Amino acid sequence: MPEQPFVFLPLSYAARPPRIVVVVPHDDERWVRWTAAGLARLSRVWGCSGSVVVPSSAVGHPAVDRCLARLHPDHVVAYGPSWTTFDALYPGTIDRLLAEKNISDNSIAAQFKEMLRKEPWNGTVVHEAEAAADSLRSRLGANRRDDHVQCSHLFDYVRSH
Numbered sequence: 001m002p003e004q005p006f007v008f009l010p011l012s013y014a015a016r017p018p019r020i021v022v023v024v025p026h027d028d029e030r031w032v033r034w035t036a037a038g039l040a041r042l043s044r045v046w047g048c049s050g051s052v053v054v055p056s057s058a059v060g061h062p063a064v065d066r067c068l069a070r071l072h073p074d075h076v077v078a079y080g081p082s083w084t085t086f087d088a089l090y091p092g093t094i095d096r097l098l099a100e101k102n103i104s105d106n107s108i109a110a111q112f113k114e115m116l117r118k119e120p121w122n123g124t125v126v127h128e129a130e131a132a133a134d135s136l137r138s139r140l141g142a143n144r145r146d147d148h149v150q151c152s153h154l155f156d157y158v159r160s161h
Contacts, residue, residue, distance in 0.1 A: 017046035018074040021140075022154055023133035025079065025125035026055040033089050034125075038079040041156040053079075056125070059132035068140055075151050076140060078126070078133035082157035086121040118157050 024038035038053045045051070052071065058064045087094045094113055103109050120126075133152065 017049040017051070019071055020045065020051040020154075021068060021071070021073045021076045021133075021136065022051065022053045022079050023056050023059055023076065023129050023136060024053055025081070025123070025129045026057040027125050030089055031055050031057070034079075034081075037081060037085050037089065037156065038154075041079065041154055045154070056129040056132035059136050065136075065139075068136065073140055076133055076137035077152055077154045078130040080120050080153045080155040081126065082117060082155065083119055083121045084117040085156050086123070087117070120155060120157075 020042065022038045022042050024034045026034065035053050035055055042051055042053060051073075052068070054064060054068070081089075083094060094116060097116070098109050098112065101112075103112055130153075137152070
């Protein structure tokens with residue numbers, strides 16, 4: 001067998017952004033706003049490149065599952081809205097909560113609002129999105145393996161510097 005000449009081939013590499021599927025809460029009234037909030041949060045992760053946002057009600061739909069399977073996501077996460085986001089979607093929620101708790105002292109009310117805005121909001125639609133993300137992750141996500149550290153949520157509160 002004749003020897004072939006030794007040839008150097010050019011090699012290049014680049015880091016690619018992770019492909020992320022973010023499962024957002026779905027309610028009939030504000031599903032577009034929930035999706036926009038999830039997309040806004042996702043846009044702060046690698047500029048959102050190569051990632052998608054899916055309402056929890058669409059998870060399990062055959063057409064959506066086929067598209068997501070072709071995407072081969074690196075991570076499937078549930079969107080975790082903060083009270084700030086929830087209050088933006090449902091204006092006045094925090095003020096109503098303060099009224100229910102009979103917090104009338106302005107100083108205490110301001111501290112309570114500031115603390116609450118940084119906390120996750122955990123309504124029923126969020127739990128449904130988490131369950132849908134868990135189901136999708138078990139079928140499609142690279143982060144479904146037990147030997148990997150699981151990234152399962154994308155929380156939207158970002159501290160200002």
